Amino acid sequence: MSTAMNFGSKSFQPRPPDKGSFPLDHFGECKRFQEKFMKCLRDNQFENALCRHESKDYLECRMQRQLMAQEPLEKLGFGDLVDGKAGKH
Amino acid sequence: MGGLWRPGWRRVALCGWRWRPLGRPTCVAERVERWLKPERSGTGGAGTPGPRLIGTWRRSSLARDLAVAARRPKSTNPQARAQEEEWRRRNKTVLTYMAAAAVGMLGASYAAVPLYRLYCQTTGLGGSVAAGHSTDQIENMVPVKDRIIKVTFNADVHASLQWNFRPQQTEIYVVPGETALAFYKAKNPTDKPIIGISTYNVVPFEAGQYFNKIQCFCFEEQRLNPQEEVDMPVFFYIDPEFAEDPRMVNVDLITLSYTFFEAKEGHQLPIPGYN
Numbered sequence: 153m154s155t156a157m158n159f160g161s162k163s164f165q166p167r168p169p170d171k172g173s174f175p176l177d178h179f180g181e182c183k184r185f186q187e188k189f190m191k192c193l194r195d196n197q198f199e200n201a202l203c204r205h206e207s208k209d210y211l212e213c214r215m216q217r218q219l220m221a222q223e224p225l226e227k228l229g230f231g232d233l234v235d236g237k238a239g240k241h
Numbered sequence: 242m243g244g245l246w247r248p249g250w251r252r253v254a255l256c257g258w259r260w261r262p263l264g265r266p267t268c269v270a271e272r273v274e275r276w277l278k279p280e281r282s283g284t285g286g287a288g289t290p291g292p293r294l295i296g297t298w299r300r301s302s303l304a305r306d307l308a309v310a311a312r313r314p315k316s317t318n319p320q321a322r323a324q325e326e327e328w329r330r331r332n333k334t335v336l337t338y339m340a341a342a343a344v345g346m347l348g349a350s351y352a353a354v355p356l357y358r359l360y361c362q363t364t365g366l367g368g369s370v371a372a373g374h375s376t377d378q379i380e381n382m383v384p385v386k387d388r389i390i391k392v393t394f395n396a397d398v399h400a401s402l403q404w405n406f407r408p409q410q411t412e413i414y415v416v417p418g419e420t421a422l423a424f425y426k427a428k429n430p431t432d433k434p435i436i437g438i439s440t441y442n443v444v445p446f447e448a449g450q451y452f453n454k455i456q457c458f459c460f461e462e463q464r465l466n467p468q469e470e471v472d473m474p475v476f477f478y479i480d481p482e483f484a485e486d487p488r489m490v491n492v493d494l495i496t497l498s499y500t501f502f503e504a505k506e507g508h509q510l511p512i513p514g515y516n
């Protein structure tokens with residue numbers, strides 16, 4: 153939300169997320185997956201394209217532990233990884 | 242009048258006690274009386290010398306006479322009088338038009354609010370929502386490989402919120418059309434549970450309309466127990482149409498900034514949107 157009071161300029165309109173809010177992982181059930189993902193990012197100079205497997209694993213962990221609504225992975229943009237193909241470049 | 246009174250008394254009668262026995266007329270009444278005299282050959286008094294010759298002096302209310310003289314047309318010429326009438330009529334017309342314009346402006350300023358809203362929605366200016374993005378779009382979107390965008394992360398808290406809130410990665414490189422995951426970490430170092438609620442901001446503003454969050458932790462109350470630390474993920478993607486927007490050609494850096502505020506009990510935050 154922009155606090156600029158000039159009416160002529162564009163301002164930022166925040167939008168709610170498509171699927172709502174993540175419930176907090178109070179018990180750290182998916183912390184291992186998160187640490188793997190962060191390590192992958194650090195090893196690959198923070199390139200997201202190389203760490204998509206790890207992010208898919210993290211989201212699957214969340215879905216299994218009721219920390220995220222169950223969704224087919226294609227709807228989350230992981231359609232290419234579901235078929236078991238090697239990681240995209 | 243002239244002959245009946247002694248000159249000195251005439252002056253007293255006309256001007257009151259403020260008079261000078263010698264010299265020119267000193268007050269208005271005396272000046273007007275001189276003007277009304279039949280001997281004066283001026284613009285006034287044309288054609289009716291009769292009553293004045295008799296000698297009666299009508300001391301009609303001078304104020305009324307002067308006022309009438311002011312409203313009377315400056316000239317008694319019929320052509321000039323017609324022209325003055327014409328000017329008066331045109332003045333009235335102009336005044337009517339101006340009053341109508343003023344009322345019209347007032348109405349336009351009231352109508353501007355819904356009209357502007359409509360204009361913004363049709364042209365998409367002002368950062369309003371671009372063409373709808375649904376879940377089907379995520380399924381079918383193709384990453385634009387040649388456009389690498391760096392997304393940096395920023396975390397802020399409001400002064401009254403005692404959380405430690407920070408991003409777990411400073412930047413991440415994504416391409417439009419690819420979903421990405423990022424993490425923030427928040428810790429409650431105090432001894433009582435605190436509820437926070439957050440909002441976000443994306444700069445540059447024009448790129449903000451292409452920044453779509455699938456799921457995050459904003460706009461809902463998040464409760465942290467004492468001494469608790471949690472990971473907060475953000476799952477987002479950049480719309481592939483970003484690569485086709487001519488205004489975004491020079492945009493290589495997008496900054497996502499989250500700010501946490503303390504939520505009071507029972508306080509309802511409105512979901513962002515126009516209505």
